Amino acid sequence: MPELPEVENVKRGLAGQVVGKTIVGVDVRLPRIIRTPDDTLRFAAELQNCTITGISRRGKYLLFEIPPYTLVSHLRMEGQYRVAQAGEEELPHTHVVFRLHDGTELRYRDVRQFGTMDLIDASRAFPTGLVSLGPEPFDESLDSQTLYRSLKARRAPIKAVLLDQSCLAGLGNIYVDEALFLSHIHPERAAETITRKQAEVLLVAIRDVLSRAIDAGGSSVKTFVNGYGRHGGFQLELNVYAREGQPCRVCGTEIRKLRVAGRGTHVCPTCQRQPRKKRGG
DNA sequence: CATGGGTCCTGAGTGC
DNA sequence: TGCACTCAGGACCCAT
Numbered sequence: 001m002p003e004l005p006e007v008e009n010v011k012r013g014l015a016g017q018v019v020g021k022t023i024v025g026v027d028v029r030l031p032r033i034i035r036t037p038d039d040t041l042r043f044a045a046e047l048q049n050c051t052i053t054g055i056s057r058r059g060k061y062l063l064f065e066i067p068p069y070t071l072v073s074h075l076r077m078e079g080q081y082r083v084a085q086a087g088e089e090e091l092p093h094t095h096v097v098f099r100l101h102d103g104t105e106l107r108y109r110d111v112r113q114f115g116t117m118d119l120i121d122a123s124r125a126f127p128t129g130l131v132s133l134g135p136e137p138f139d140e141s142l143d144s145q146t147l148y149r150s151l152k153a154r155r156a157p158i159k160a161v162l163l164d165q166s167c168l169a170g171l172g173n174i175y176v177d178e179a180l181f182l183s184h185i186h187p188e189r190a191a192e193t194i195t196r197k198q199a200e201v202l203l204v205a206i207r208d209v210l211s212r213a214i215d216a217g218g219s220s221v222k223t224f225v226n227g228y229g230r231h232g233g234f235q236l237e238l239n240v241y242a243r244e245g246q247p248c249r250v251c252g253t254e255i256r257k258l259r260v261a262g263r264g265t266h267v268c269p270t271c272q273r274q275p276r277k278k279r280g281g
Numbered sequence: 282c283a284t285g286g287g288t289c290c291t292g293a294g295t296g297c
Numbered sequence: 298t299g300c301a302c303t304c305a306g307g308a309c310c311c312a313t
Contacts, residue, residue: 001306032289060307076307077290093291112290114307129308156284165308173306262286263306 002075003060004137004170005213006224006232010081011057013227014106017083022051022101023066030095033110035127036118043119047071047098059133059169072118072127073108079115081227082107133169137206148199151191158194159187160261171206174219174241177266179206181240186272187260193275212237240266 002010026044034040047066054065064071073079082091086103096117098106108115118127125131134150135142147168154161161167162176171179180187182205185198194202218224218232221242225231235242239249244257244266253270 003307074307077305110290111292112306114290116308154283160284163307264304 001077001172001174001221002079002218002224003172003175004057005175005210005216005234006218006226007057007060007062007075007170008214009218009226009232010075011055011062011227013230014062014081014083015055015227017104017227018052018098018100018106019054020052021104022049023047023098024049024101025099027097027099028095029097030113032113033095033108033115033117034119035116036120036124043117046119058130059136059165060172061130061133068121070120072120072130074116074129075110076114076116077112079108079110080225080229082109082229083227129165132166134165134167136169137171137203137210142203144196144200144203147203148194148196151194151199154191156191157187157260158185158189158191159263159265161191163261163263168206170210173263173265174221174238175206175209175213177241178209178239181266181268181272182209184271184273186274187258187265187267189275240268242266 026047028034028040028044031040034043037043046069050066050069052064052066056063060074062073064073084105084107086099086105090107091109093111094107094109096108100106120126150167151158151161159176159180162171179202183198183202185202213219213234216232216234216237217226219234219238220231221235240255243255246255247253248255248268248271251268251270253268256267256269258265258267
């Protein structure tokens, strides 16, 4: 599942392959992927003869700069981009194809069909998820005091709050579990009970795990590949995620899996002390 | 407003 | 072997 490190790697991989190229045609095979505009024929028509001038990332969103538009793309669970020669056989589940002037194609495929694309210009509102996004984890103006105050306002489990993109942008199930492990914080801890010191440790851990994952090319637990179709390597360095039943790399205790905020959640019961149960629990 | 549960979707895994 | 069933989860929608 592409989170910030995976999307960052997709961005870097695609940048060298499609920036500077002009779109000569767009084929939309699965209209549900295109959220904006409603009319997918218009989506294709408006992009025709536009040039991709840059690619950036905000949280888990990929932003293609295609003046006068921005194409906002979210990979959700299993969205993938590939660049191929026109005529080269397509992989299954290819839903959107951008034909480029040099005979290559930018192809979007997505087994689960959860991914979305919004074509935005000055006259259209940005997709809600993008406007309500919290700060980037590596934003220099983000300090632990800001994170502390955000957490203090929420009674939900810390895991649920960290998954909430309006609190902090870019974390998903893998890196939330990993950051909480590194911080010795149990995922069921109510966010409001996190101390200033713990918020400081947590922010360091979030930045540490994300930057190492970016450097390793992201995590390919199931299906992730970057813009060149290559797997990442960070799955080998995970401490808790997808390691149920295996020994903790720090203390040897068996990693356990539980459900928090409706998500599979991995903890070391020794390194991450459980919060005190409520009365009657 | 904050919170939590249901929903979208397909393939992999499980049990009989 | 085959079939029914469960599970995986990011963001959105909706009820409380």
